[in-house]
Each structure stands twice: as C-alpha cells, then as structure tokens.
Amino acid sequence: MSSHTRIGSTFIGRPPRYLELPEGFGFEHGQAIRPFNICYETFGELNADRSNAILVCHALSASAHAAGKYSAEDEKPGWWDGMVGFGKAFDLDRYFVICVNLVGSCWGTTAPASVNPDTGKPYGSLYPWVTITDMVRAQRLVVEHLGIEKLRCVAGGSLGAMQVLMWASLFPDAVESIVAMAGAAAVPVEGVAWHIIGRKIIESDFHFHNGDYYDNPEALRGLQVARMVGHMTYLSQEALERKFGRRRRHGSSQFEIDSYLEYQGSKFSKSYDANSYVRIQAAMDEMDIEEIFGSLEQAFARYRGKALLISFDSDWLFPPTEVEKVDVALKANGVESTYMEIVTGNGHDAFLIDFHLITPPVRDFLTRIGVAVGR
Amino acid sequence: MSSHTRIGSTFIGRPPRYLELPEGFGFEHGQAIRPFNICYETFGELNADRSNAILVCHALSASAHAAGKYSAEDEKPGWWDGMVGFGKAFDLDRYFVICVNLVGSCWGTTAPASVNPDTGKPYGSLYPWVTITDMVRAQRLVVEHLGIEKLRCVAGGSLGAMQVLMWASLFPDAVESIVAMAGAAAVPVEGVAWHIIGRKIIESDFHFHNGDYYDNPEALRGLQVARMVGHMTYLSQEALERKFGRRRRHGSSQFEIDSYLEYQGSKFSKSYDANSYVRIQAAMDEMDIEEIFGSLEQAFARYRGKALLISFDSDWLFPPTEVEKVDVALKANGVESTYMEIVTGNGHDAFLIDFHLITPPVRDFLTRIGVAVGR
Numbered sequence: 001m002s003s004h005t006r007i008g009s010t011f012i013g014r015p016p017r018y019l020e021l022p023e024g025f026g027f028e029h030g031q032a033i034r035p036f037n038i039c040y041e042t043f044g045e046l047n048a049d050r051s052n053a054i055l056v057c058h059a060l061s062a063s064a065h066a067a068g069k070y071s072a073e074d075e076k077p078g079w080w081d082g083m084v085g086f087g088k089a090f091d092l093d094r095y096f097v098i099c100v101n102l103v104g105s106c107w108g109t110t111a112p113a114s115v116n117p118d119t120g121k122p123y124g125s126l127y128p129w130v131t132i133t134d135m136v137r138a139q140r141l142v143v144e145h146l147g148i149e150k151l152r153c154v155a156g157g158s159l160g161a162m163q164v165l166m167w168a169s170l171f172p173d174a175v176e177s178i179v180a181m182a183g184a185a186a187v188p189v190e191g192v193a194w195h196i197i198g199r200k201i202i203e204s205d206f207h208f209h210n211g212d213y214y215d216n217p218e219a220l221r222g223l224q225v226a227r228m229v230g231h232m233t234y235l236s237q238e239a240l241e242r243k244f245g246r247r248r249r250h251g252s253s254q255f256e257i258d259s260y261l262e263y264q265g266s267k268f269s270k271s272y273d274a275n276s277y278v279r280i281q282a283a284m285d286e287m288d289i290e291e292i293f294g295s296l297e298q299a300f301a302r303y304r305g306k307a308l309l310i311s312f313d314s315d316w317l318f319p320p321t322e323v324e325k326v327d328v329a330l331k332a333n334g335v336e337s338t339y340m341e342i343v344t345g346n347g348h349d350a351f352l353i354d355f356h357l358i359t360p361p362v363r364d365f366l367t368r369i370g371v372a373v374g375r
Numbered sequence: 376m377s378s379h380t381r382i383g384s385t386f387i388g389r390p391p392r393y394l395e396l397p398e399g400f401g402f403e404h405g406q407a408i409r410p411f412n413i414c415y416e417t418f419g420e421l422n423a424d425r426s427n428a429i430l431v432c433h434a435l436s437a438s439a440h441a442a443g444k445y446s447a448e449d450e451k452p453g454w455w456d457g458m459v460g461f462g463k464a465f466d467l468d469r470y471f472v473i474c475v476n477l478v479g480s481c482w483g484t485t486a487p488a489s490v491n492p493d494t495g496k497p498y499g500s501l502y503p504w505v506t507i508t509d510m511v512r513a514q515r516l517v518v519e520h521l522g523i524e525k526l527r528c529v530a531g532g533s534l535g536a537m538q539v540l541m542w543a544s545l546f547p548d549a550v551e552s553i554v555a556m557a558g559a560a561a562v563p564v565e566g567v568a569w570h571i572i573g574r575k576i577i578e579s580d581f582h583f584h585n586g587d588y589y590d591n592p593e594a595l596r597g598l599q600v601a602r603m604v605g606h607m608t609y610l611s612q613e614a615l616e617r618k619f620g621r622r623r624r625h626g627s628s629q630f631e632i633d634s635y636l637e638y639q640g641s642k643f644s645k646s647y648d649a650n651s652y653v654r655i656q657a658a659m660d661e662m663d664i665e666e667i668f669g670s671l672e673q674a675f676a677r678y679r680g681k682a683l684l685i686s687f688d689s690d691w692l693f694p695p696t697e698v699e700k701v702d703v704a705l706k707a708n709g710v711e712s713t714y715m716e717i718v719t720g721n722g723h724d725a726f727l728i729d730f731h732l733i734t735p736p737v738r739d740f741l742t743r744i745g746v747a748v749g750r
Contacts, residue, residue, distance in 0.1 A: 189615045190607075193632045197603050204596045206581030221579045228572050229604075232565075237691065240564045246663060255660075257568045285630075288621060316612065 003045070004068065006086060010077040013068030016041050016101075016108050019145050025103070025110070025138065031128040035117075039101040039108025040064050040142045043084055044092035051373070053096045053148045055139060056080060057156030057163035060230070060280055061272055063107030066099035067092075082355035089355075089362040094370075095152065100139040104130035104279040109138070112211065112275030125211035130279050132159075132287040136166045140174070152373075153366060155179035157351030158318070159284050165299075165326060169289060172303040177369045179362055181310035182351045184322035185289035185296055185329075191317045192285045194233050198226035199278045211275045223274040224265030230281075231264050236314035236347030296329030303330070306372070307337035308365040310358060312350040338365065378420070379443065379467065385452040385460060386467075388443030391416050391476075391483050394520050400478070400485070400513065406503040410492075414476040414483025415439045415517045418459060419467035426748070428471045428523045430514060431455060432531030432538035435605070435655055436647055438482030441474035442467075457730035464730075464737040469745075470527065475514040479505035479654040484513070487586065487650030500586035505654050507534075507662040511541045515549070527748075528741060530554035532726030533693070534659050540674075540701060544664060547678040552744045554737055556685035557726045559697035560664035560671055560704075566692045567660045569608050573601035574653050586650045598649040599640030605656075606639050611689035611722030671704030678705070681747070682712035683740040685733060687725040713740065 004011040016039050024034025041064040046053060056066050058079060067084035069077050084090040084097050101109040104127075112127035143151060154167045154175050161183020168178050187195070205222025207213055213220065235243075244257040293299035307330050311323035320341045327339035342357050344350045351358065379386040391414050399409025416439040421428060431441050433454060442459035444452050459465040459472050476484040479502075487502035518526060529542045529550050536558020543553050562570070580597025582588050588595065610618075619632040668674035682705050686698035695716045702714035717732050719725045726733065 186621060188612075189619050189621055189630075189632050190612050192621065192630055193607055193615065193619075193636065196630065196633050196636065197600060197607070200600050200603070201576055204580070204600060225572060225575050225579060228575070232568055232572070237563075237565050237694075240568065244564050244568075246561055246564055246567065246666075255564075255567055255571065257564050258571050261568065261571065291621075319612075 004043070004086075004092065007069070007072055010081050010085060011068045011092075012071065013043055013078075014041065015070060016064055018108070019142050021141070027103075027128040028131045028133050029128055033110055033123070033128070036110045037108070038103075038138050038142055041066065041099050042146070043067050043097040043099075044095055046096040046146070046148070050148050051150070051152065052094060053098060053143070053146070053151050054090055054153045054155060055098045055100070055143060055151050055167075056084060056090065057139070057154065057160035058099060058102065059156070059158040059160045060284065061268070061277070063105065064099045064101040065107075066097065079352070082352075083359065083362070089359040089366070090155070091363075095366075098142065098146065100142050102280060103134045103138045104276055104283065106273040106276040111273065112279065113214065113273045122214045124214060124275060127211075127275060127279070130283045132162055132166050132283050133170065135283070136163055136170060139163070139167075140171060143174070149174065151175050152369065153177045153179060155362070156183070157181045158183050158348065159280070162284065162287055165289060166287070168303045168305065168307070169293060169299040172300075172305070175303070175305050176373060177306040177308070177365070179308045179310075179365065180323075180326070181358060182312055182315050182318050182348050184318050185299070185326055186287060186291070187285050187317070188319065188322055191233060194229055195281050195285050198229040199281065201226045201229065202274050202278055208274065213274070219266070219269040220274050223272070223277060224262075224269045226277065227265045227268040228261040231261060233317045234347060234349040236316070236345055238314055238345040239347055242345065296325060297332050300330050300333050300335065303333065303335060305335070306365075306369055307335055308361060309337065309339045310351075310361065311339075311341045312347065313341055313343050314345055315348040315350065317348040379418070379461075381461060382444070382447055385456050386443045387446065388418055388453070389416065390445060391439055393483070394517050396516070402478075402503040403506040403508045404503055408485055408498070408503070411485045412483070413478075413513050413517055416441065416474050417521070418442050418472040419470055421471040421521070421523070425523050426525070426527065427469060428473060428518070428521070428526050429465055429528045429530060430473045430475070430518060430526050430542075431459060431465065432514070432529065432535035433474060433477065434531070434533040434535045435659065436643070436652070438480065439474045439476040440482075441472065454727070457727075458734065458737070464734040464741070465530065466738075470741075473518065473521065475517045477655060478509045478513045479651055479658065481648035481651040486648065487654065488589065488648045497589045499589060499650060502586075502650060502654070505658045507537055507541050507658050508545065510658070511538050511545060514538070514542075515546060518549070524549065526550050527744065528552045528554060530737070531558070532556040533558050533723065534655070537659065537662055540664060541662070543678045543680065543682070544668060544674040547675075547680070550678070550680050551748060552681040552683070552740070554683045554685075554740065555698075555701070556733065557687055557690050557693050557723050559693050560674070560701055561662060561666070562660050562692070563694065563697055566608060569604055570656050570660050573604040574656065576601040576604065577649050577653055583649065588649070594641070594644040595649050598647070598652060599637075599644045601652065602640045602643040603636040606636060608692045609722060609724045611691070611720055613689060613720040614722055617720065671700060672707050675705050675708050675710065678708065678710060680710070681740075681744055682710055683736060684712065684714045685726075685736065686714075686716045687722065687729075688716055688718050689720055690723040690725065692723040
C-alpha cells in the first residue's frame with residue numbers, strides 16, 4: 001500500500017520536508033549556522049519495525065528529489081528515478097527510501113545563498129567550508145529524526161558513493177549494507193586537478209567577489225565555464241567521439257562539442273549556485289578516508305555490514321582500481337563485499353545512465369541482504 | 376666543420392634571423408599584415424648542393440630556438456635540444472636544421488603583440504585568425520629564401536607534427552621525408568573540447584577586452600588558468616599519480632598538483648601572449664586534413680617521400696589510433712611509411728622528454744633516407 005500515485009514509469013511523490021534545527025548546525029571546521037534547515041524527501045512507506053529504510057546519497061549538483069515527480073506536469077522526475085521506484089532496483093513496494101539535500105547545497109538545505117538572519121543578506125562568503133562528514137552527519141540527523149536506528153542500505157554514486165563509504169566508517173552500527181558506485185575513498189589526482197581548475201575559473205570571475213555576488217543579477221560566466229570542465233570529467237573519450245566527434249553544428253563553423261558545453265554551462269548557471277558548487281566540490285576533493293583514519297582497513301574496522309561496489313571501466317574520474325581498493329580493505333576486515341567492474345562507454349556518468357546494467361546487481365544484493373536479516 | 380662552439384651536451388648557436396616581407400604576408404582567411412617579419416633560426420651548416428636541410432616544426436608555445444644556447448650564460452637550451460645537436464638524432468655533423476617561429480606566435484614573427492605601424496599600438500584584436508596553412512606557407516618562404524628546393528626531412532611533435540602532415544599534403548615535391556610524433560591529421564574531440572574551454576577562460580577574463588589588453592600591465596589570470604588546462608592535456612594519468620598523487624605541499628593543506636599548476640600558469644603568463652595562445656590553439660583545432668582534402672588518402676596522394684610516424688601509448692590528446700590512421704592512408708598511397716607506438720608513462724609530452732626512446736628510430740630512419748637518396 002502506497003500513498004504514491006503511479007504515472008507511466010514513475011510516480012507522484014511527496015513534497016520536500018525540512019528538519020529544522022533552531023539551535024543550528026555545527027560544522028566540522030568549527031563554525032555554526034543558526035538556525036539551520038535540512039531538506040529531505042522520502043519515497044515509499046516505512047514499515048512497522050522501521051527496518052526497510054534505504055538512504056540514497058546524491059552527487060554534486062543534485063537534490064533530495066531522488067525519484068518521482070511532484071506533479072504530473074513536471075518535465076522530469078528525480079535524479080535517480082531509474083533506480084528508485086516501484087519494481088525498480090530500490091523497490092518502493094519493499095523499501096522506504098530517504099534522500100537528504102547535502103549540507104552546502106542550494107536545493108533546500110540552508111545554503112550560502114540563504115539569507116543570514118543577522119544581516120538580512122545571503123551568507124555568501126560567510127558560509128563555512130563543508131566536509132563530507134558534515135553532509136553525513138546531517139543525513140544521520142534526518143534518519144534519527146525519522147526514528148530509524150538502522151538503515152537497510154546506504155547507496156550512492158560518485159560523490160554519493162563517497163558519502164556511503166563515510167557512513168560505513170563513521171556510523172558502522174547504523175548500516176546493514178552499502179552500495180557504492182563510481183566512487184571511492186578519495187578523488188584521485190586527475191579529478192582533483194580538474195576540480196581545482198574549475199574552482200579557479202569561478203574564483204577568478206571578476207563578478208564573483210569571493211562569493212558575495214548576490215546583488216549581481218547576471219549569471220556568472222565563471223560558473224558556466226567551470227561546469228564545462230566538470231562535464232568533461234563525466235564523459236569518456238568514447239562517449240565524446242560517439243556523441244560529438246569533430247562534427248560542426250549544421251550551417252555553422254561551431255563544433256558541436258562547443259555548442260553542447262555552452263548549453264550545459266548556461267543551463268547550470270541558471271539553476272545552481274556558485275558558492276554551493278565550490279564548497280561541495282572542495283569537500284569532495286578534501287575527503288580522504290586513508291588520511292582521516294590512517295588506512296582503509298582502519299576506516300572500515302568496525303563495519304560489520306555487507307557491501308556492493310561497482311566501477312565502470314570507462315570512468316576516469318574514479319578508475320576501477322580505486323574502487324577495487326575499497327573492496328580489498330573491506331574483505332581484509334572480513335566484510336562480505338562484492339566488487340564488479342561494469343563495461344560501458346558512458347564513463348563516470350554510467351551510474352545515471354546504464355540502469356539496465358546496474359539494476360540486476362543492486363536488486364540481487366538487496367535480496368540477499370533481506371534474506372540475511374530475515375526479512 | 377661547424378661554426379658552433381660546443382658546451383657540454385649542447386652548443387652556442389646563432390642568433391635568430393628574420394625574413395622581412397615589406398609587401399606583407401597574406402593570411403589564408405583573406406587579411407594581410409604589412410610589413411611582416413618571419414623569425415627563424417638555423418643550426419649546423421648547409422652543404423654545397425643544399426641537400427641536407429631538415430625543417431623542425433615547433434609546437435604551440437615554443438619558438439624558432441630549437442636547440443643550442445645563444446650564450447654560455449643561458450639557463451636552458453632550445454626546446455628540442457635533446458633531438459637536435461652534434462651526435463643527436465638530427466645530427467648537426469650531417470644536417471642543416473631550420474626552425475621557423477609560427478605565424479601568430481609571439482617569439483619574433485610579427486604577432487598580435489607587435490606594433491601596428493598604422494596605429495602605433497599592438498595589433499591585438501586586429502591580428503588575423505591564423506591557420507596551419509599560414510604557418511606552413513611562412514616556413515616555405517624561409518626555406519625558399521635559403522635557396523633550398525627540397526628538404527631532406529620535415530619533423531615535429533604535437534602541433535609540429537600537424538604542420539609536418541600539412542607539408543606532405545601541400546608541398547609534397549619539396550619534402551623527401553617526414554617525421555611526425557604525438558600528432559595527427561586533426562585534434563580529436565577530447566582535445567578540442569579542452570582547448571575550447573581554455574579559450575573561453577581567456578576570453579571571459581574581465582581584462583582581456585577581446586584581445587586589446589596591452590595597456591594593462593598585469594598578467595592575465597585567464598591565461599594562467601587556461602595554461603593549467605593545457606598542461607593537464609599533456610600529462611598522462613600515470614605521470615600525475617607518480618609526480619603528485621594526492622600529496623600536499625610540506626606544511627600546507629595545498630595539494631602539490633595545485634601548486635604545480637599555479638607555478639606553470641604564472642610562469643607562462645609572464646612569457647607568452649594570450650592573443651598568440653588563442654590564435655595558434657584555434658588553428659590547431661581547426662586543422663582537419665580529411666575535411667580540407669576530402670580524405671586522408673587524397674591529402675597524401677601526391678606525396679612520394681618516406682614517413683616515420685610515432686605515437687605514445689599514454690598520449691590521450693593524440694591517441695595512437697589517430698596516428699595510425701595517417702600511416703594507413705600513406706601506405707594506401709604506396710608511401711614507405713613506418714609507424715610505431717612507443718610505451719611510456721609520459722603522455723603527450725613524451726616527444727619532449729623520452730629522447731632515449733625516440734632517438735633510435737629517428738636516427739635509423741634518417742640513415743635510411745640518406746642511403747635512399749645516395750648521400
């Protein structure tokens with residue numbers, strides 16, 4: 001029995017909700033924002049013993065809107081609608097799915113663009129630099145608020161996968177299983193370098209003003225170009241060749257890839273906030289589980305759940321070897337971990353595209369967890 | 376007998392010379408610059424029958440200073456000193472080597488930063504958009520000026536290799552052999568995309584003013600960051616891991632890769648001109664031998680010389696498959712072409728680093744050419 005109305009392959013879900021923290025949220029780096037609201041959405045129904053909850057963690061620019069539509073008029077469903085839904089990998093006939101908007105993100109959680117009640121202006125440059133630990137702690141507050149002691153699974157791709165690994169490291173007793181794809185314990189140097197370049201592009205925008213640009217109504221060109229850099233890191237060489245090659249736009253000397261990058265940059269700059277972008281991406285680059293816990297083995301030493309780790313062969317942001325390292329460390333701790341490298345031309349973005357490839361292993365994995373916990 | 380004094384592994388060469396064109400140089404796109412000077416250097420001695428001349432073509436940011444030092448005090452020798460010198464692959468005991476500063480470059484040839492005699496100010500935005508054909512035509516003028524009808528070899532790496540292929544296409548009768556490494560008939564889309572992003576970074580610099588920025592004494596931040604993008608395309612993933620990994624600078628939270636990129640960007644912006652950078656890089660992206668000649672086979676249909684083509688396995692700007700395509704087209708025309716893929720972790724930059732790997736095949740190839748032409 002579900003409160004969701006199905007439409008086509010998706011459904012009408014619930015509006016976002018907010019966990020209000022009147023006492024504020026304290027950031028890992030020491031500052032606090034008060035009051036602080038954490039935006040989240042839930043999908044499907046929590047069962048009586050609160051044992052069917054799955055947390056899905058979103059990546060850089062997404063939101064708590066993981067699946068479904070708010071109304072039939074919505075053009076697109078949530079960001080992981082291919083995976084979360086009735087009969088899908090995270091099956092809403094069985095599971096209660098939660099998604100929390102990241103600390104630092106501009107999609108509902110108190111953000112750099114939110115108005116600081118002390119000044120009546122957006123926080124801008126005053127908003128703290130966030131960490132993945134901050135994000136995971138905020139998710140934990142929502143999960144506790146919903147009365148859930150133990151999550152059946154924490155799942156995500158890319159930055160979402162990094163949060164998944166942080167959950168297993170920080171709150172091992174709260175997690176029965178993890179599903180991490182296209183992500184690892186730290187971003188390798190190639191990705192870090194491109195991210196740093198992207199942030200330099202934003203920060204050198206004449207109108208950025210160290211993050212206090214909210215009185216300027218124009219889109220930040222720096223954000224547009226940084227997004228183009230980001231987009232490139234999601235695309236495999238094969239996908240670039242297949243989709244664009246050296247083709248020109250019809251009747252124009254402009255390369256199709258140029259037109260595509262401009263479109264993506266422009267679209268992004270209209271919907272996403274530059275301060276959120278630089279903070280969340282910097283948090284991604286700074287996270288390094290080996291550095292924090294001494295080693296991967298130590299990070300997962302207390303984790304007793306199960307694990308499914310998926311890499312994509314054409315993903316050069318998180319190459320398969322990086323994902324495999326996590327599998328090795330989990331197994332060294334006696335964790336029942338499954339690692340698979342999926343062959344696809346879609347690069348890093350495969351976790352948002354190749355649902356036919358990632359659904360079977362995720363579904364099988366969750367079934368096994370269900371059997372293991374007797375449900 | 377040579378007029379060069381040897382010092383250590385290099386030598387003291389001759390100062391740059393200039394081919395002065397008082398009537399100006401007409402660009403492929405229709406404009407002209409008058410007067411126009413083409414800067415070039417020569418190394419070693421031209422023999423009596425003018426049959427030992429080799430043209431080496433430089434890449435994006437280099438100059439006519441291919442080898443040697445101007446004086447013993449110079450910190451560094453020319454850009455291909457590892458290949459051009461006494462006893463080296465392009466052996467100055469045997470060959471007379473010419474290198475011409477590219478049309479559009481700011482190293483001596485009349486450039487965007489040169490003063491326009493009509494206005495008393497730098498050409499800036501008025502300087503034409505150049506093509507690889509312009510560059511090759513200017514080289515041809517220098518070669519003819521030196522009284523050379525036929526070059527023993529035209530050689531280069533990266534953008535230099537693209538000029539080499541254009542020579543074989545445009546002036547097949549003037550070339551006995553070509554050596555092209557880390558370059559192909561067109562830049563594949565991944566490189567084009569990064570180049571385009573780099574140019575967008577420069578063009579969106581608030582101080583760039585469409586290329587008329589010469590009254591601003593400050594270095595262009597956009598050029599610095601664009602150079603960082605360029606630098607990334609020269610590095611393989613392996614080289615990034617080996618040289619930097621996720622290491623931080625000693626006593627700092629800054630990633631070493633960040634510090635390295637800043638250093639490279641800053642150094643470049645002090646010595647190179649942004650207008651030259653965008654023009655030469657755009658010319659590189661626009662060159663497409665298949666597009667110009669209909670097919671690679673047609674492009675090389677009149678070429679009767681020999682060819683040595685070298686790719687590097689870790690070069691993702693010009694992947695081996697792109698270089699091999701040229702070999703296939705040459706062979707289809709009956710050209711004696713040798714193709715080799717060299718295994719190295721040094722990526723695109725291998726042609727400037729791995730002299731121990733590229734010297735033997737180049738030396739052997741030139742020896743064979745010498746035997747073939749009876750010299």
